[in-house]
Amino acid sequence: MGETSINYLFPPDRIEELPTWRFVLHFKAPFLFRGKKIQQAVTALKQQKWKAIEFPCDLDDLEYDSGNKVFSIPVEVPEARREMPNSLEDYESDVWKIYGNMIECGFGDLYYEAIDFQE
Numbered sequence: 001m002g003e004t005s006i007n008y009l010f011p012p013d014r015i016e017e018l019p020t021w022r023f024v025l026h027f028k029a030p031f032l033f034r035g036k037k038i039q040q041a042v043t044a045l046k047q048q049k050w051k052a053i054e055f056p057c058d059l060d061d062l063e064y065d066s067g068n069k070v071f072s073i074p075v076e077v078p079e080a081r082r083e084m085p086n087s088l089e090d091y092e093s094d095v096w097k098i099y100g101n102m103i104e105c106g107f108g109d110l111y112y113e114a115i116d117f118q119e
Helices: 012-017 034-046 087-104
Strands: 006-008 021-028 070-077 110-114
Touching (some): 021 087, 034 070, 070 087
Antiparallel strands (some): 021 070, 021 110
């Protein structure tokens, strides 16, 4: 397993200021056996229990972005869940779980996008 990094496309210390918690996690996809590794990652994610996040689409419908060479996973925390105690901690725990599963399946750097972030 190689070294990877997390690249925030928004200031992470301003997460509480975002109007919604809707994000896209863009993972650099492996070159070799990409299709097989994507399927392994999707299977692993579907087997997890999530504390706060939901997937706004079916994980099986996600596709490799050949232009950017990434596999992108949209996630969101519904407003009602966001208002509950420990929602930020639970959300962060879920993101780390996604990150760990993706790295274990051979994916690389993460580009972490907040859909509703505006400078």
